[in-house]
Amino acid sequence: MDLDLRKLRYFAAVADQLHFGRAADELHIAQPVLSRQIRALEQDLGASLFTRDRHGVALTDAGRQLLADAGPLLASAHAVRRRVSVAARGSRRLMVGFRAGIPVIPAARAFEARHPDVVVDVQRIEWDEQAPMLLDGRIDVGYVRLPIDEAGLHVTPLYTEPRVAVLPAGHRLAGKEEVTEADLAGEPLVWHADPSTQPTRRPHPNAGYLVRGVDETLEHVAAGRGISFLARSASVFYSHPEVVYVPIPDLAPDQVCLAAAASRTSPVVDDFFTAAQATAEITAECGNHEMWQLGSDAVSKRG
DSSP, X not given: OOXXXXXXXXXXXXXXXXXXXXXXXXXXXXXXXXXXXXXXXXXXXXXXXXXXXXXEEEEOHHHHHHHHHHXXXXXXXXXXXXXXXXXXXXXXXXXXXEOTTOOOHHHHHHHXXXXXXXXXEEEEXXXXXXXXXXXXXXXXXXXXXXXXXXXXXXXXXXXXXXXEEEEETTOTTTTOSOOOHHHHTTSOEXXXXXXXGOOOSSOOOEEEEEOOSHHHHHXXXXXXXXXXXXXXXXXXXXXXXXXXXXXXXXXXXEEEEEEEETTOOOHHXXXXXXXXXXXXXXXHHOOOHHHHHHHHHHHHHHO
C-alpha cells in the first residue's frame, strides 16, 4: 500500500491544529471532506491516528509516530517538485547553505574545477533552519553545526572548531588570555530557545532573549545582558566594539558537518561532498577575512 501524499498533508494539518475545523479552513476544504480523508487514511494504515471526544482532538501513539515520519516525507516531495521545476528551466545550479563563520569557497572552487557548467550559489542559514531547508529543497547541501535533527538526512563530519567565550567589553574577565567554564558558571547565558544544545556543563540561567544568529548574540552581549559561546571563527568574521572574545579551552568544540537530504541522490551532490571533505582542513584554517570576501564576491558574480 502506497501512502497518499494528499491524505498525509491533510493529516499533518489536523495534527498541527488538533482541530478539524481549523485544519479544514487552512486547507481550504470542507470539514466533512477532511474527516472522510482522515478516516480513509486510518483505514489504509489499519490504525487510529486521532482520539476524538468532548475534550477535543488528540494524537494516538500511531498518530504521533506518523507525524514524526510525515515531515521528512512531505518535505522530500516538495523538494522533488522544486528540483523538477529548476530542471525544466534548464538550470544547472547547486544551492549550498552555510552557518555563520564557515567558508564555502575552498570546496566551491574544488567542485567547480570538475563542474564548470554548474553555478554554485550560497545562502546563510541559522540553527533552526538547518534541517528544514535541506529537507524541503531550498538548499541542496548545507554546512551545518551540530546538534541537528538527522532524521531524513545524510550527515558527514568535516572538522571541529574550538569555542570562545563572548563577553561584554567591560566584563571582569575580558582581559584574560583564556577562561574556564568554572570562571563563568552562573552567569546569564544568551542562547537560543533549546537549552539542550548549550555546550557548557556548568549551570547558566537563561538571559531570557531568543537569538537566532551571531549578530543578535553580539548585540545582547554588548548590552550586558549575558555572556555567550561561539565557534572561534566568529572572532575572525564578526567584530563588535563592545564585545570581547576569550578562548575557553575546556569547552567542548563545535562540530562542523556537511549534510544533504537522504533522498537527494545525485552525482553533483556526491561530488560536492567529495570536494568538501578534500578541503575540510583548508576550510577549518581559513581565518583570513579578505580570502573569504574575495571568494564570496566570485561566487556571487557567477550567480
